[in-house]
Amino acid sequence: MERKIGLVVDSTFSxxxxxxxxxxxxxxxxQVIIGNSSYVDGEFDPDIAVHAMQNHLDIKTSQPSPExxxxxxxxxxxxxxxxxxxxxxxxxxxxxxxxxxGLTLIENKHxxxxxxxxTISGSGYIAKKMIEYFDEGHTMEQGLIYLDELIKKGSLIFxxxxxxxxxxxxxxxxxxxxxxxxxxIKPILRFRQGVLDLEHKVRNYDSIYVYLVNEVKKLLVFGKxxxxxxxxxRSTEAKVLEHAIFQLGENVSVSITGVVSPVISAHxxxxxxxxxxxxx
Numbered sequence: 001m002e003r004k005i006g007l008v009v010d011s012t013f014s015x016x017x018x019x020x021x022x023x024x025x026x027x028x029x030x031q032v033i034i035g036n037s038s039y040v041d042g043e044f045d046p047d048i049a050v051h052a053m054q055n056h057l058d059i060k061t062s063q064p065s066p067e068x069x070x071x072x073x074x075x076x077x078x079x080x081x082x083x084x085x086x087x088x089x090x091x092x093x094x095x096x097x098x099x100x101x102g103l104t105l106i107e108n109k110h111x112x113x114x115x116x117x118x119t120i121s122g123s124g125y126i127a128k129k130m131i132e133y134f135d136e137g138h139t140m141e142q143g144l145i146y147l148d149e150l151i152k153k154g155s156l157i158f159x160x161x162x163x164x165x166x167x168x169x170x171x172x173x174x175x176x177x178x179x180x181x182x183x184x185i186k187p188i189l190r191f192r193q194g195v196l197d198l199e200h201k202v203r204n205y206d207s208i209y210v211y212l213v214n215e216v217k218k219l220l221v222f223g224k225x226x227x228x229x230x231x232x233x234r235s236t237e238a239k240v241l242e243h244a245i246f247q248l249g250e251n252v253s254v255s256i257t258g259v260v261s262p263v264i265s266a267h268x269x270x271x272x273x274x275x276x277x278x279x280x
Contacts, residue, residue: 005134005143006080008072010064010095011041012088012261013124014230023131024079026072030095030263031062038062041263049262050233050270059266063095069102073111082110082140084147086127088119089194092267112140114147117194119264121228121257121276122156154278155192157199157215159208160232161271162187188212205237212275213244220251224280227254232265232272241273253280 009015011029020027030041034052041061052059069085076083085103087096099113116123126147133146185201186208202208219225227245231238238256245254259265260272 003131003134003137004081005140006076006083007127007131007134008069008076008083008085008099009123009127010087010099012093012095012119012263013086013127014042014120014257014259014261015124015127019128024076025127025131026075028064028068028072028099030064030093032262032266033060033062034058039262041261044262046259046262046265049265053265053270061093061263061266063093064098066098066101066105069099070105073102073106073108077108077110083112084130084134084140084143085111085113086116086123086130087113088123088264089117089191090115091117091194091196092119092264110140112144114144115194117151117192118154118156118276119191120156120158120260120274121230122154122191124257125154125226125228125276125278126150150278151193154276155190156274156276157188157190157212158268158272158274159186159188160269162269205240208273209241209244212241213248216245216248216252216275216277219277219279220248222279224251224253226276226278226280227252228276229254229256230258230260230272230274230276231256232260232268233270234273235259237273241275245275 007025009027011027032039032041035057073083085099087099090096096115103111103113116126129150187198188200190197190199216227229238229242242254242256
């Protein structure tokens with residue numbers, strides 16, 4: 001069945017170029033500014049951002065213009081009857097504001113903009129599930145109900161070297177960060193439906209693995225679980241975690257989605273290791 005609904009996403013979804021081409025998705029990029037240089041998210045080596053953070057260089061990000069979203073909507077309407085635009089959480093970026101302004105400019109009732117209330121592999125997972133759903137022939141009205149259910153089902157759990165980057169960006173309480181850094185603990189945070197919480201504190205990566213595996217186990221009582229692992233500069237740890245979760249059995253689908261978008265890396269800092277978990 002031919003899909004009648006096109007998808008527009010921002011570049012933080014980290015969908016592969018092959019997947020984007022195959023499913024005719026239009027990606028609207030954010031910008032990463034390192035020193036005096038500007039980079040288009042998704043079109044440069046993420047290691048550039050990692051090296052910049054390691055060398056304590058100033059990194060900023062910039063959301064897309066409304067005009068870029070307008071052009072994306074117009075392009076999709078050339079092929080599809082309707083368009084769904086998904087963005088990363090509004091609590092992390094003002095990208096959805098630009099998307100909504102683009103929606104105002106196009107003045108077309110067949111274009112819809114929705115905040116996934118997620119980021120990293122979470123938003124990417126939601127986008128892929130929506131493609132699958134629309135490929136089955138469902139309508140936009142049905143899709144928006146399904147999308148709301150998807151958003152509620154999953155959460156992102158992650159750790160970083162320290163919490164100062166999150167505090168600097170206004171995304172975490174300064175007192176929590178100071179306590180964590182003084183005690184030299186590894187913070188574990190959860191991002192769910194646009195809300196970021198410092199959920200737990202451990203002493204080392206071994207304890208992180210145990211905690212994350214246990215969180216996956218908790219969901220197994222509800223059926224099959226999908227686990228997507230992403231990282232900033234912790235590829236080895238990601239493989240160790242993947243192996244540990246794989247041992248839980250056939251009711252868990254686990255994979256490493258790769259490096260976090262530099263836009264997100266700039267906001268969470270070094271040492272980033274995350275899992276997105278959801279019931280299927």
